[in-house]
Amino acid sequence: MIKVAIIIPTMNRPDLILRQFEFYESIKSPHPVYISDSSNELNAEKIKNGIRQFNNFQITYQWAPPGGDHLHELLPLIKEKYCIQACDDDFVVPSTISECAEFLEKNPDYGTCS
Numbered sequence: 001m002i003k004v005a006i007i008i009p010t011m012n013r014p015d016l017i018l019r020q021f022e023f024y025e026s027i028k029s030p031h032p033v034y035i036s037d038s039s040n041e042l043n044a045e046k047i048k049n050g051i052r053q054f055n056n057f058q059i060t061y062q063w064a065p066p067g068g069d070h071l072h073e074l075l076p077l078i079k080e081k082y083c084i085q086a087c088d089d090d091f092v093v094p095s096t097i098s099e100c101a102e103f104l105e106k107n108p109d110y111g112t113c114s
Contacts, residue, residue: 001030001098002080002081002082002098002101002102002105003030003031003032003080003101004031004080004082004083004084004097004098004100004101005031005032005033005034005078005079005080005082005083005084006031006032006033006034006083006084006086006092006097007034007036007071007074007078007083007084007085007086008020008033008034008035008036008085008086008087008088009035009036009037009038009069009070009071009085009087009088010035010036010037010038010039010047010088011037011038011039011043011066012038012039012040012043013039013043013088013089014039014043014046014047014050016088016089017035017037017047017050017088018046018047018050020086020088020089020090020091021033021050021051021054021059022054023091024054024057024094025054025056025057027094028056028057029057029094030057030094030098031057031080031094031097031098032057032058032059032060032079032080033057033058033059033060034059034060034062034074034077034078034083035047035059035060035061035062036062036064036070036071036073036074037061037062037063037064038063038064038065038066038067038070039063044063047061048061060074060077062074062077071085081101082100082101082104084097084100100113100114101113
């Protein structure tokens with residue numbers, strides 16, 4: 001199975017992002033998650049503390065100041081060949097991500113898949 005980076009921007013929504021992590025943990029998602037968090041100090045601490053409870057998949061956390069799009073700053077941290085952007089209130093089914101990556105591997109003339 002090809003691992004795909006899941007990139008998630010968030011701001012002041014710790015309950016939603018932690019709920020998403022619970023989902024990925026419960027279904028044993030193989031895909032690592034990269035977070036760009038522009039939360040205030042209180043909510044950023046909730047997220048960072050909440051991340052500690054998840055051990056079955058990789059979470060990379062990066063804080064970014066509010067007011068701009070900082071997802072590009074996550075790109076140097078990503079080790080996977082493919083990535084997908086998700087919202088902090090969306091659930092992405094890991095098997096569909098894997099299928100898209102497998103399709104792209106077999107069809108190098110395509111640049112995206114959904």
